[in-house]
Amino acid sequence: MSTKLALPKLPLFEQAVRHAQQLDQSHPAVVDVRTSKSYSYGDLVSAVAVFRNKILNGRTDLNGERIAFICPSGYQYVLWQWAIWAAGGVAVPLCTAHPEHELLYSVTDSEASLILAHPKYEAVMGNVAKTAKIDLQVFGDSDMDVQEKAIPELFDMEITRPALIIFTSGTTGKPKGVVSSHEAITVQTEGLVQAWRWKPSDRILHVLPLHHIHGIINALQCPLFAGATVEILEKFDNNAVWQRWITGQEGDSINVFMAVPTIYSKLIKHYTTGLSESDQRAATEACAKFRLMVSGSASLPTPVRAKWETISRQVLLERYGTSEFGMGLSQPYEVSERVEGTVGLPLPKVQVRLMAESIEGSGKFDMNVTDEREVPGAIQVKGPNVFMHYYNRPEATAKEFTEDGWYKSGDIGIRHGAKGYFSIMGRSSVDIIKTGGYKVSALEIEREMLSADLGIQDVAVVGVEDEEWGQKVAAVVVLNADKELDLQTMRATLKPKIAFYKVPTLLKTVDELPKNAMGKVTKKALVPLFTSQA
Missing domain, CATH: 3.30.300.30 (ANL, C-terminal domain)
Incomplete structure (x- = not known):
């Protein structure tokens, strides 16, 4: 049985290996705040290859088997997700906030063949594994530090393979598993790396849940694809974020941040009521040096946007996306080009159109109004970034696509001005x-x-x-x-x-x-x- 270190020749792994070869060993890929440990790209690719072999357990390829995993946000998450991909499996990240029956649903609905769990979740996942009648493997923090250090060999793997299942709640029925391919993940990642100008010198503080597209792609895969550093908090904490920004030193200062509007609201409140005047000044000075701050996953209220700009000297970049296609629209990187209340234009390789009803109330969105201004339409998306299907739900999948292959987002949009920036008006459903x-x-x-x-x-x-x-x-x-x-x-x-x-x-x-x-x-x-x- 071969135990050589090897990784698939997929863009994500090719980039990681390149970073391991070209970046200094002192350059961190992941900083795990919970364990106070830092890992280089060399550490990461070696460990991923080692855990690939552990997951395969003598096999050569998982051939698309679903592997569910649950752990605190940090290095272990990255290692497991990548190792599952490297073994030919489909990663199913579980939500650490979900009660047992919801975890069981995710495991059984995805037909996972194995659960990987941190000891913190051993008890609940033991129950889930027993009910689902599948194996559970538990790995602690010390298991993440592997002794083998070598640049893995690269082998061929089809980029069209399924890679990830994340669950989304529909307006009817139970949550559906959104299956995305390696190609879709790559296109989503490359588009944002290009649009938001990621580079190895960047350092992001990651505070988002890691079972949603925002935390997985935007704030994790993008920086790692670019050779940047991801510093991961186990969970969002107002004071921890502010103190980390304030105490940043040259060489380890945070310069990129992504969050939902709720987090910005909480940070504003803590800045106002929880920081001393001297810390407020230091916080504003630190924020002013950031390269990029992004808000998404929900509409950004105008008062929050304005107050944040006053505090941080940063104009938040807004974007629009879903679990099914990642990010579809983004405001321009240039601050002067951003227009409040809009989400910009389509990202690279993404097509977006607006379709209206030719007969109002008919329910048939058959009139293309993409080139119009101030005319609402249903947002539809097409491109290699779009998901493959809902797992085991062919009818639900077919229902969400038009006859000519466009994904129906369920959102209503409108375009403004000479540049045609998009705005999101809201859900076509209130559910x-x-x-x-x-x-x-x-x-x-x-x-x-x-x-x-x-x-x-x-x-x-x-x-x-x-x-x-x-x-x-x-x-x-x-x-x-x-x-x-x-x-x-x-x-x-x-x-x-x-x-x-x-x-x-x-x-x-x-x-x-x-x-x-x-x-x-x-x-x-x-x-x-x-x-x-x-």
């Missing part, structure tokens, strides 16, 4: 709520609320616009006779059942939900219940 950078299915929450012992007869969950969270999850309930329900009781009951960010933070009780002739709740009529001053 997807974007809160704190997460995409949440209202229908899933409704199902959980109705199945819980809360005395609820009927329920509708809606998103209510909020400066800090983007949207808050709000529930409108009709209770059974003689039943009462308060917000605290509802939240306490739901927290063990669904991820914390899905639990409603607002609650209203009504006698009856407004419904149309087809029996569907007219949710837009419910939002004013939470926004009215009355």
